[in-house]
Amino acid sequence: QVQLVESGGGLVQAGGSLRLSCAASRSTFSTYVMGWFRQAPGKEREFVAAIRWSGSSYYSDSVKGRFTISRDNAKNTVYLQMNSLKPEDTAVYYCAATRWRERITTVHDYDYWGQGTQVTVSS
Secondary structure, three states: OOOEEEEOOEEEEOOOOEEEEEEEOOOOHHHOEEEEEEEOOOOOOEEEEEEOOOOOEEEOOOOOOOEEEEEEHHHOEEEEEEOOOOHHHOEEEEEEEEOOOOOOOOHHHOOEEOOOEEEEEEO
């Protein structure tokens, strides 16, 4: 069992930046694939970014070049640095974890989820 706790959400103006953090409870964190998803009101939860234990990272087209995912295995923490934020980035952001899988870009690929943190970008 892995418990995930997100933090760092808030209200920011368009063009601004936020950094989300996700702390994992399990000491074997370094072996897990970590992902970030988001869900806007009335929409399905969508993939944002993921990172493997090796450091290989993946991004959705909508955030590529603006968001950066990283991990600190010593702290059992994954981060999502969000720059050049747009109003359409407004959503609840969720951290997720899974053991090794080939596909890591859908909600069905993850076994553990955090409670989410709200990000609101004003225009």
